Every structure is written in C-alpha cells, then in structure tokens.
Amino acid sequence: MTSATRADTVGIVGAGTFGTALASVLARAGRRVIIWSRDVSVVEAIQATRRCPRLPAAVLPEPLEATVNPRRLASEARFLVLAVSSKDVRNRSRELGEVIDGSHIVVHAIGALAAPVARVAGDLRPAGAELVNERVSEVMLAGMPTLKVGVLAGPALPADLAEGNYSSMVVASRFDEVVAEARRLLNAPPALRVYGSKDLIGVELASALSGAYTVALGLADGLGMTTGPRAVLVTRAVAEASRLGAAAGAEAKTFAGLAGLGNLLVRASGDRSPDYLLGRRLADGIVTADGGRTEGARAAITGVELAKSLRIRMPVLQGLAAVLTGKVEPREAAQMVGDTVAVEE
Numbered sequence: 001m002t003s004a005t006r007a008d009t010v011g012i013v014g015a016g017t018f019g020t021a022l023a024s025v026l027a028r029a030g031r032r033v034i035i036w037s038r039d040v041s042v043v044e045a046i047q048a049t050r051r052c053p054r055l056p057a058a059v060l061p062e063p064l065e066a067t068v069n070p071r072r073l074a075s076e077a078r079f080l081v082l083a084v085s086s087k088d089v090r091n092r093s094r095e096l097g098e099v100i101d102g103s104h105i106v107v108h109a110i111g112a113l114a115a116p117v118a119r120v121a122g123d124l125r126p127a128g129a130e131l132v133n134e135r136v137s138e139v140m141l142a143g144m145p146t147l148k149v150g151v152l153a154g155p156a157l158p159a160d161l162a163e164g165n166y167s168s169m170v171v172a173s174r175f176d177e178v179v180a181e182a183r184r185l186l187n188a189p190p191a192l193r194v195y196g197s198k199d200l201i202g203v204e205l206a207s208a209l210s211g212a213y214t215v216a217l218g219l220a221d222g223l224g225m226t227t228g229p230r231a232v233l234v235t236r237a238v239a240e241a242s243r244l245g246a247a248a249g250a251e252a253k254t255f256a257g258l259a260g261l262g263n264l265l266v267r268a269s270g271d272r273s274p275d276y277l278l279g280r281r282l283a284d285g286i287v288t289a290d291g292g293r294t295e296g297a298r299a300a301i302t303g304v305e306l307a308k309s310l311r312i313r314m315p316v317l318q319g320l321a322a323v324l325t326g327k328v329e330p331r332e333a334a335q336m337v338g339d340t341v342a343v344e345e
Helices: 003-007 018-027 040-049 070-076 089-097 134-143 157-162 176-186 200-222 226-248 253-256 259-269 274-283 295-310 317-322 328-345
Strands: 008-011 033-036 066-067 077-084 103-110 119-120 131-132 149-151 167-172 192-197
Touching: 003 008, 008 192, 018 040, 018 157, 033 070, 033 226, 066 134, 070 089, 077 089, 077 176, 077 226, 089 134, 103 134, 103 167, 103 176, 103 295, 103 317, 119 226, 134 149, 134 200, 134 295, 149 176, 149 200, 167 176, 167 200, 167 259, 192 200, 200 226, 200 253, 200 259, 200 274, 200 295, 200 317, 200 328, 226 253, 226 317, 253 259, 259 317, 274 295, 295 317, 317 328
Parallel strands: 008 033, 008 077, 033 066, 077 103, 103 149, 167 192
Antiparallel strands: 119 131, 149 167
C-alpha cells in the first residue's frame, strides 16, 4: 500500500450503529474505509453481505473492508475514528496504543464521559478510592502514543446517515492538523458536512450532556409537558451545560452550537434516539435491570459527579440522575426541577 493510499483511508474502530453508519456514508462517497471489530461474525457478515447485523439498513459497498486485526487497521489507515461504547473506551484505547504510533490521528465519536475509575496517588485501584471522571480524549491520551486526538460530535443520527439524509457534525481538537484531516476525509456532501473547532473540552462535554438532556426531554414529553415549559427546559439545559463547560475550561458558546443545542434538538425531536426513547420509557415506569443505560444516561450520572467536583449546580441534570438511579420518581423529579428553575429565574 502506498503512503498516499494510507493517508486517504479512514479506519473505524467499532462496528456499532454509528461506526457502521459513518462507514456507509464514506464508502458510498468513494472513500476507502476499514472497520475493525473484535466480533468475527460481524466482520464475516460485512465481507460476505456488505451489511452489518447491528445496522442492516446501511449499505457498505466496496472499497469498504472489515477486519479483526488491529495491526492491519493501524498499518493501512493513518486517520482513525473511535466509535465504541464509553464502557469500552479504556480497553480499546490500550489496544490501539499497542499498534499505532505518533503519526496516527484518532478522533472519537463517543457522546459520554468515560466510565469513572478509582484512583489513589495516580494508581488505579478497584475499590476504596476516589472516583475520577475523565473526558474520553483524556483516556485516549493516557492509552495511546499519539497526541493528535480529537472529538467528532453533532446532530448526525445513525439512521439518517444510513439513509443518506443531510447531516452535519463538528470535529474539535487542539491541533489544526487533526481538524483539517477530519474535514478532508469525513466530508461527504450532501449527506455529511463536517465543521471545525478548537474547543476540544467544550465539544466533548456538549456532546455528552446533550445526550443526557435528550433523556430528560423524552421523560418530560412522556409526562405530558407542553411546548412552553419544554422550551424552558431546553433553555435551562443549555445554560447548565454552559456553566459546567466554563468551569472545566471550555467556551460557553460551544454549548449553543452543533455539539450541544443542535445535537439536543435533533435527538429529542423523534423516535430515532435511544436516549429519547429511554426517557419515554422512564415516564411509563419501565426500567430495565441495568437502568436502561444509554450513553446519555451514563453521561447524566457521570456529569453530576463532575459537576460536584467543580461545585456547579445543575438541577436538571441532578434530577435526571436521581430518576436514573431510582432515588426519586419521575414526576417528583420534574416538580423538584421546576421549583428550582423558578427560583433561579
């Protein structure tokens, strides 16, 4: 393989719904794509049927390929998109760290904070230690030898990408090269347009919190909230997220952009978002054994812990986390949030 071909190939880590949908858009636009999945049956299905069992609606034409070999992914693609669950990001980052080098660019498309770990004096401990919440890019930097990392976020639902509907996203990184390469390789108009930002912290937090607030809006809609109060809830959610972002070192305006407000409006406007559907189920009193944990639900719980550590009040997020953890009933949380917002106004 020539260096030019490697530079023009997109590697996708994970054959979940978003990774598959993104691969579909790029492959249909003529981009060479390699998907790495640890599931042999998924790789075989992609190669044999040009479909992924996890998102069968997405067509995966050549020159897309799939592999179970991470070394092949690293050797044939310089630009990688990490599209796995937030629960798996630590392990995948370590696995990638064993096969990539400092020349690689890695952006993640994970709309949550990384699952918290216990840490004492810099060491990881299984229990009895303070829980540390980290952004996904921090986990990536700890597990990989490259500094060229970024985040890909915004109102692009897997179903829309698979169907070729217009979608847009934003890529953020401290490195201009990361943003430039992401825009060069991932832009696939008219199906997908990618914009750039240097606010890595802001885009990561805005993406994670938009998922959390999507759960809240699904819950509110399920409880019969009318349009006026719903608009107040959206406004307060963006204000809360902006406060947390500013305390964490982000730009407040990022939370009113594609990764924040744009993400929230798209995900909470129909039945295609798992986060929104979870909120509706919570309103109906339906909760699975694991709490129905979507990425937005995980972001709500870890986001509350981050807010506590930064001493930021976030009543909407705190109310949602209380529902998700079974501490209060949905209607009780809605009343508590409403009373708090009224006082703050």
